[in-house]
Structures are given as structure tokens and as C-alpha cells.
Amino acid sequence: MRGRLADLGLLAVGLAAAGHAAGVHGLRRHGAPGDGLFPFVAAAGLVLFVALGLIVDRTRRCPSVAAAGGGMAALVTALLGLYAAALPHAGYPLATAVLLVVVAKLANPRLGWTRAVSVAVVLAAATFLLFARGLGVPLPLGRLG
């Protein structure tokens, strides 16, 4: 099982998508190709080539998810998810500054708080001014606005 999680995950995605495409959207409709035909072909191709890869490269060695840094990947994903949820309420400058402090401390745990906070605040403010004020991107201000 070690290192095979990606293969199994992709096989599961392919099988589920093929089933959904054929069952829900249909492969044919009124004598013409159905909405599900192309996704079914793509999903079937995914299953076929992952299976073929497993057979051809059966001696391949991959690190386990944990050894490959999967924990850090999950942490980054969770942080970005929290940021996206907080963005409309907290606004871009505040949410971004908080996220950047956490990211900077994660990237270098020995970094001082004063430096991390000041860099994060400057970066959040500078990008807000550049994109929102300068380029007209409607970045949310949240409760501040």
C-alpha cells in the first residue's frame, strides 16, 4: 500500500466519474452523443492508464504520503480554506496579513514576531493598494469597508 495512495485515489475518481457520466448524464440522447459520453471516455481513459501504469511500473518506489510532506500540504490547504472562508467577513487586508504571518512563521519558525507581522502588514497593504486602488480589482474590505 505504501506510496500507492495516489494510484488508488485516481482509480476511484475515474470509476466514480465514469459511473456518474454514464448513469446520470447518459452516453446517447436522441441518437446523438449524450452529455456524459465525453466525460465517460475521459474517465475510462484515466482508469485504463492508471491501471496500465501500475502494471508497467510495478517495481516503482514512491515515498508514503507522510514521508513526502503530505502533512504540510494538508496544513497549507487548510490554511487557504480558512482564509477563503474568512475573506468576505474580515476583508482582504486583515485576512491576508494574518495568513502571511502564519505562513512566514511556518516557513521559518525562528523568525521574530515583529519582523513577521511588519512584513505581512506591508505586503497585504501594498498589494491591496496596487490591485484594488491601482488596477481596479474589487478586493473585499469586509467589516472595515
Place this chain on the structure above:
Amino acid sequence: MLGGLAQGFAGVLTPQALFFCVAGVVLGQLVGVLPGLGPAATIAMLLPLTFRLDPATSVIMLGGIYYGTMYGGSITSILLRVPGEAASAVTALDGYEMARRGRGGAALGIAAFGSFIAGTLGVVALGLVAPPLARMALAFGPPEQCALMLVGLTLVAYLGGRSMPRALAMACLGLLLGTVGLDPVSAAPRFTAGLLDLVDGLDLVAVVMGLFGIAEVTALMVERGTAPPRLLAYGRLRELLPTAADWRDSAGPMARGTVAGFLVGVIPGGTGIIASFASYAMERRWARNRARLGEGAIEGVAGPEAANNAAAAGAYVPLLTLGLPGNPAMAMLLGAFIVHGVVPGPLLLRDHPHVFWSVVASMYVGNLVLLALNVPLIGLFVRVLRLPRWGLVTGIVVFCLVGAYAANNNPFGIYVIAGFGVLGYLLPRAGYDVIPLVLGVILGPPLETAFRQSLMMTQGRWLELLSERRLALALLGLALAVLASGLARPRKAGSGPLPDHP
């Protein structure tokens, strides 16, 4: 061609276009020197900067970022032995050895001149090849378009991935992800899980930023305990100028690298890394000092750098004439064209000739700017290399956040980059290259449309139709031949985890 080019130069030599061309080249070089961030991620991150520009100026700036990144990568290869982007990996072999022997300046200089000469000749070839190819492509119907896209995908899998089945699996996953959103015929939502944000499909910019930008952030955080590589000295400004002997030794490799690089670049999937490796392989056979290759021979820098930059020009041919992006950076440029309401392909030259020729003319100007700025600004680029890792991480994160939000003015794009960030980090470590995935996402919608139109044209008699459409049949035959050849060849060495160079 000359009339079109004159029109293009008239568009580029305006103060505004010139400013954005220079800005793109400098930004590209600055980001290109940072190890890990390739041209696709850089273009994706900086795309919001072009939202207010007209289509031609926008693509001029993004094109500048593209070839600026390609050159920037070679600086780190030579001084750090860490390629700024994958195509510069070969340059590290001899460039770093030259730097260790006190000839880093000459290596940087020949890389700059080689890039300039090859890039300029590549643009000349682009101007000559693209118009007739676009005229020919106008005759393509849905079966030919469908077959051509299949050839492109199989070539990308054949040339790029270490394992053909895994690369094809990623291409299929990309095609599947490309179907998320409304069905192109019935407008029924597919794979949207009831989310309104997915009705328009997955945003390409967010997908690319996640796969490359956020994945790079994760990689930098995982490697936080490791010491940065030692930077070598590169000498004074005048030491950057190659000697007469350097020029004599480099002329042949540059010429060979330019031709090979352009031809590789034209083929979908023929990325800069393949061009530079092909050039290095040629030099091992033909270079005057081939016995010294790997020990600091200037031919090992001149050839691959020329090939890499000629491939960058060649990659525009399928994009501008067929609407077929051959690599992720071209896919991002395709996205930029579409954002600005211009669809690259056979009709581009007919409907938007000023855009086409402005892009070509901007490449001449951009190459000149690259050369003019490379040598004097090398100290600045080297200072960028001294940026601490945490500073780099926060910089990438903030640009990815703004880019993902600005794509649709909606925080949903941030969830997309988060999801694709995990995939972009873990899939290469499990032996799956993500480049075919990106091309699958891009080509999914047009391939589905062409596929369904072809099936409707046949009304069940598709063998009969193929016998009438000889070109489509030949292209399908080519795709099958590439597929069979790729599946039959022995597994490439080390087909386990892939290096993460977008």
C-alpha cells in the same frame, strides 16, 4: 509578412507597449531567477496586472514575462547549480563548472548572447512559418481539429512524462476536469456538485497557480530545514563579455541549438527542457571540445541556452496558428488571450492581425531588451537570489491569493488553488507529471466540442467519414503511432517521484 511586421512594430514601439514589454521582461527575469517558479506559474500570478490593458499590450507583457523567465533561470543554474526553471537544468552542468573555475561572468555573458541570437532567429522563423500554417489550418473541420488535439496530447505525454501511461492518465484527468461546468450542447450542469461557482467550469488561472505556485510554497516549507546552496562569484561587468575564443567555440553550438530548439518548440509537448537536452546531446557528438563537456566547456552553455530560447519562440507557432498550447506557459498565454476576448488559432491572423504581428514584433523588441538589461542588471538578479525562503513563500502566496480572487472576483478561486496545490505537490511525488493535466484542462472543452461535432457529422458512419477525411485519418494514425511507441518503450530511468519544476 513585411507589411504585417511593420504594423506590429508600429503597435509595439508606442511608449505604453514598450513600457509593458520592458516591465514583462524584467519581472520575468526577476521571478525566473527564483528556483522553483517556472514561466507558467509566473504568468498565472502576474496575469491580474494585465486586466486593464488592451489584448495586444497584455500578451506583449505576458510574452515578455515568458522569455524573461527562460533567461532568468540560467543565472541560478550557473551561479548556484540550481536551475531557476527546468529548461536551464542542462546549463548547470558546464555553467556551474565554469563559475567554479572563475569564468562565471563568461558563462552568464554567453548565455545572454546565445539567448538573444537564438531568440531573434526563432522569431524570424515564427514570422515565416506561422502565416502559411494558419492559412492551411483554416481548412480544418471538427474531425481534423479533434485528431490534431489528440496528437498534441499524446506528444505531450510521450515527450514530457517519464512514464507514458501515467502521463496519459494525467491528460485524461485534465480532460475530465475540463468537463466540469455546463455541457456545451445541452447546457446541463456536469460534475458541479450543485455549486453555482462551478457552473462556468474550473478557472484555469487558479488551477495553474495551485498546481505550480501553491505546490512550490508547500515544497519550500517542507525543505525549510535545509541550508540554501552557496552562491558563486560572477566577476565584474567587463568579465561578462565573452572572448574571441569563446565566440569561436560557441558559434556552432548556438547555430545547432537554434535550429533544434525551434523545431522542438513547434511540436506540442516539445518544451525548453527537451530542446536543451537535445542540444547538449548534439554537442556531445559534434562540439569542438566535446571531451571537456561537463567540466566547464562553454559549448555546454551556448548550445542549450540557444535551444531553450529558440524553443520559446517555436512554441508560439502551434498556439498562434492552431490554438494549440504545447506547454503550460503557452496554455497560460492562451488563457490570457481568451480573458481579453481574442481566441488564438487559424482565425487570429485574419481577424486580429494587429495582435498577431504585435506579439511577433514584441518578441524582437523583448529579445533586445533582454540583452540590454541582462548584463547591467545581473547584480540585481543575484541579490534576488539572497531573498530568505520565508520572504519568497509569503511573496508567492500573496500573488496567488490575489490572482485566484481576481479571476472571478470571488473567493471560490482560493478553494481551487488550495485543492490543486495539494495535487500539484503530491502527484509528482507519486510519479505523476502535472503538465499533461494542465493541457488536458485547457484542451478538454474544445476537444469535446470537436469530438461531438465529428460524431454528429458521421451519424453512426464514422469509418466512412474517416475514409473521406484523409488528413484526420493520418493525424489519428500519428496519435496511435506515438501512443504505441510510448507504451512499448522501456521505462525511463527513475520513473518514481518527479522533480517539481513546472
